[in-house]
Structures are given as C-alpha cells and as structure tokens.
Amino acid sequence: MKILIAGGDGFCGWPTALYLSQKGHEVVIIDSLIRRQWDNELHSNSLTPISSLNERVSRWHELTGRTLKTYIGDLTHYDFLRIVLEETQPDTFVHFAEQRSAPYSMIDREHAVFTQSNNVIGTLNVLYGLKEIAPDCHLIKLGTMGEYGTPNIDIEEGYLTIRHNNREDILPYPKQPGSMYHLSKVHDSHNIMFACQAWGLRATDLNQGVVYGLHTGETMMDPVLINRLDYDAVFGTVLNRFLIQAAIGHDLTIYGAGGQTRGFINIIDTVRCIEIATINPAHPGDFRVFNQFTEEFSVLDLAEKVKNVATEEGINAVIRHLPNPRTEKEEHYYRANNTKLRDLGLEPHLLNQQVLRAILHTVNRYKDRAHLRNVLPAVSWK
C-alpha cells in the first residue's frame, strides 16, 4: 500500500515509517521539522542523539534498499499539502503531525492558540485535501486517551449507548479534555466525524495512551536510525521521564498524590497498531475510534516499578511528590475499554522488569546529554 505519514520525523512517526517500510509498503513522509525547532525554543534536546531526516532516510536506503520519499512542509499550508496528495495518491494517510504536548499548550496564550490553530487547521486541511484529491484514502488520525478525561463510568471506544427517559441512542462518548492540547484533539475528532458523515470519508481515530520505550526492531538497526527520547517536563512523558530521572540521579517527581491512572503502550505496539489500522481500513463514511493502549497504571505504580528496577541496578531512586502543576483529579475511577485493536490482531508487549531494565540501560548510555534544569515542571495550568 502507499502510505503517507505526516509527522514521520517524530517520536511515533519515525519508527512507524521504518516499520511499515520494512513490511513492504511504499512509505512517504511529510514533516515540517518543527519538533526540532521546539527543542531550540525550550533549550532542550532529545536524550538520544538523533540524525537529520535526510541522514536517516539515506541510511535506511543503504541498509535495506528501500526508499522513503520525503516532503518538508506544513499541513497548515494547503497548497503544499495539495501537491503532496496529488503526487502521492495515498491509500492511507497516517496523521501524527500535531503539537502533542499538554504542557507546551499551557505555556501561555500564544502557545494555546498555536496548538489549537496548528492542530485543528492542519487536520481541516487534511480533510479537505482528501475530499478533493483522494476521497477513498483511509485517514488514520492520532488522538489521545486524554480526550475522555477521567469520567466516573467506564470509557468505551469512541461511542456510548445511552438510555435516557426510555429512549436509546449510540452517541459520541462525552469528552472532558484537560489541557489546550487535549482540547485540540477533541476538536479534531468532531471535525473528522463530520467529514466522514457529510463527505463519505473513511477515518480511524486512534486514542493513544502514554507511549513508553523508544526502540523498535528497525530503529535499533543502526545508530543513525535511533529514535528521539524526551525527558524534559514539557515533552517527556511519565514513564520514560521516571527512567531518565533515575538514570541521572534525580528524584522521581510525581505531580500531587500520584493516583492519576492512565492507559499506557509500548512504542513497539504503537507501530503495530498503525499497521493493523492500515490493513483493516474503515469503511467509506465510517468514523471509527480505537483506544490504543495495552495496560493501565497509576503514576505512583509506575514510580514504584521504576524505583525497584533502579534499586536492582544499584541506583537509589527517591520518589518525591511535587505540587501538581496541572488541573486534574489525583484519585479517581478509571477503566477503559481497548478490545478493538486486540480483536484485529494486536498482541500486546506488556510492561515488565525486563522492559524497564532495557529502557534504563539505553537511557544510561546517553544520560550525560540531559540538561538538569529541564526536568522539573515550569509550566502551570493555573
């Protein structure tokens, strides 16, 4: 299949591009490279030394003989997107190309407006581009489990059968997003649902949990192919961040009580989920929602797991509770369904001591690259 991957230079996009290329698909990458600029803006960096996109795709070609065509540009520029779609005529459009950090969106008004306009207008352009140029193309859009918030009832996959006053309907699951970023994803979901209904587009919204790990079989083939790894309080996600904090001798910093429970997924499963969605496309007119995570953990659970593995490795990791910079419940009910991807063949790689140890070993190799001042949260929701 011909697969366009928007955001194909990023943390999820790059390993997905390699995985699908290795599986024999014709993969084309779109990326604005803006994620690398945000490192400069925040005076931060990937813990792992990442090569340029050109170096990456050249090495991939040398190693495998496979070509990854690249287009450097931004989805908010419709004329650019139009050309890419016309030249590519993709079967699948995988859309990772959004600002994906909640703290980044909460820095100030400018970052909130940037996040919502970048994400919402980029996705609107994708919808209009598909309608105009590739109406049969399957859109696979990365959403987030954070769209649902933490309701006091079970979270279903996108839709909920509701009985009310002796009548019944299947309605979009109510959303309670907790940051300007999460809100942008909810806006996207509504826009995509409408485009499927009005124009007959086909889309899969993948509400992904927190991703951990960094390596896949492909990114490990060569140092030039290594994936980025974020440890800072703006872009670093919780489990990876704890492992890096342990490696650099920093306290494991929990926001508030640590009872916040979320869905998690190994990056190895992320790339497989994209493949599953690709080879099992939504039907024309369908807006399909999959919850893309494999296990649920509380933040405190994870800190303790990391502390245990660190201890075995001779590291004395201390768990420290910080005042919560976010507005969120610290103790709450959480139970989310995630059967649809498993029904289509996902065999989850679960989190165990061995997995944690492997990430810790990788992290340890690059720990001197970390800037300590980036580790503690500087962005508040208030």
Add this chain to the structure above:
Amino acid sequence: MKILIAGGDGFCGWPTALYLSQKGHEVVIIDSLIRRQWDNELHSNSLTPISSLNERVSRWHELTGRTLKTYIGDLTHYDFLRIVLEETQPDTFVHFAEQRSAPYSMIDREHAVFTQSNNVIGTLNVLYGLKEIAPDCHLIKLGTMGEYGTPNIDIEEGYLTIRHNNREDILPYPKQPGSMYHLSKVHDSHNIMFACQAWGLRATDLNQGVVYGLHTGETMMDPVLINRLDYDAVFGTVLNRFLIQAAIGHDLTIYGAGGQTRGFINIIDTVRCIEIATINPAHPGDFRVFNQFTEEFSVLDLAEKVKNVATEEGINAVIRHLPNPRTEKEEHYYRANNTKLRDLGLEPHLLNQQVLRAILHTVNRYKDRAHLRNVLPAVSWK
C-alpha cells in the same frame, strides 16, 4: 452593571445593546464590522436599510441621553482585546462576535478554516483576556442548539446523567454538530468548560435556537435604530426567510422533506435571556449551559403557518421542496429541554398569527430591496 457586548453591531447584538442600555446598564460595544463586509462579499444586503454603527449610537444618545461606547476591532487581535478589557473592566462579557452562518462555513475550505479559526481563536482570546484582566467577569457566550444535532434521546441543557455498567456520572451532553460553523461552537464550548474548571472563570453558554423577528421595543424607536434582517440563503434563517419569500412572491423553499425540527425564539426573548443571564451570573468556576429557545417547530410546520398568514394578506404562497443542500436527517425525534431560563423568569413570546403578520408587514415595506438571486441555496454540504 458594566456590560461589554462583542458583536454589538449585529442582528442579536444590536438589539441586546439597546435593551440593556435602556435598562440602565453601562453598555460598551466591541465590533469588527465584518458582518457588513460579508454582505459585500456575497453581493447581498440586509432587507432593512441599516445605519452605520456611529449613526446608530449617536441617535440612541439623542433619543435617550444614554451613551454606548464603541471599540472597533477584532477579538482575534489580542492586543486590541486587552486594551478594551483594561479600559472597561466589565462585570459581564456578552460574546456574539462569531461567524454564525452554517452555509457560509460550508462554502469551501477557506470559509471553513476562517470560521473555525475566527470563532475558536477569538473565544480563546476572550478566555485568556478574562483570566488575565477581569477574572471575576461573567462570560455569556452565544452557542447554538445545533451543537446537539438530532439525537434519538431527549436533549438536556448541557449535561446528561449517564448510567453505564452500574456506575453513574454527570457528563457533558454528547455533541453531533452538522456544519463547520456548528463544529466551531462545539469547540468553543469545550474550551470554555476547561477554562472555568482550570482557572475558575464563570461562564454561561446559551445554546440558542433559530431566532425570528427583528424588532424590539428599542429598535422600533427610530428608523436609524432599525435592526438588520437577512433573507439570503447564506445568512437568512428559516422563518424570517419564509416570510420574506412570501412577501416578494417567491416560493417558500423547504430543504428536502421538511421534517427537520428545531427550537425557535423571538428576538424579543433573546434580549431578555441575555438580561436574565446577566443579572443571575454563573458562580466562579461554573460552566453553565442554558437552552435558549421557547418552542419547537418543524420546517414544514413553519412553511404552512407562513402560507396561511400570507393567504389572509392576499398573497398566494406556494410551498416548494428543494433537494436538501445539507447533510441532515429530514425525519427524526426531537425533544429538547429549556426550563432553566424560564425558571429564572423568562416569559416567552410565543409564535402566533399576529406575530407572523407583524413581521410580514415589516418585510413588505422593504421587499423591493431584496435581490432575488440570493434567495435560493447555492452552497452545498457535499
């Protein structure tokens, strides 16, 4: 009270400004005057000859001695909004200042992107402006009943108690908006709800039905104060449009079967609802939702009511069914709650023959100003 009215030159905003001024409040108008530019873009016009905003506020001052201060500028320009908020320090911010036409938002990609970015970013700026400068100010935001779509269960006011797998929660009512414009209002609602929870702002979201009529006690005081009236297929709303079609000898054009049922409200009640929300503000941290309509009618019902009144007035009005340019159900369940505003004192002005006849008489006076080519729908959802 000091009340800022954004969009105070528009169809709802202007009569609201006069009504609240007449009630003794200190009213300040913000408007970009862009609605008047859209008339130029669409080669259309208000059926009634409207004066400039300067002429309007001068005449109001001559007639009543009351001052309406005006700021001409756009909510998407934060520096402008900041100055207005600092100089005004309002108790209430009434936000009508959005692109409010579903067909306009569906013209093409550019109009969809304009509508969503204009509405969403304008409202984000209002939220950040209130947070920064007037955190105790009560935001009254105009939403639309169209945010809910046409679910097969009763529509509640903003929230729904949901029982699921033996657990229960009160969650935001699921939204199924049917155009790029309606989607923008849903995005706004989510953004405002978050701002109330995270920052303790106070807001009332008024999900308004289709407004009909044009006169209020204040706009009728002088020809210079007359309200605008839209009859074109882009900005004209259904009941007003039928009355104007009858007056100019055009068929009453129904989209599809005409079973589409919606909530309706007289402009006289709109201005009273804003007053009710103003003098009964939401509590800090509360995101309150009122459904602002007084009666439900199907489109076919309304066409028949107009036809009957027209016949009495010696006009032979013909009902014609057009292919539906929209994507919507033409026969569906519809029952929406609207008790919250009545509980706070709204005494609805219901639709009857006398009301229809009065609008028809006004319309008749200005019918020669209508451009016939603007009456039939030219914008399709497909």
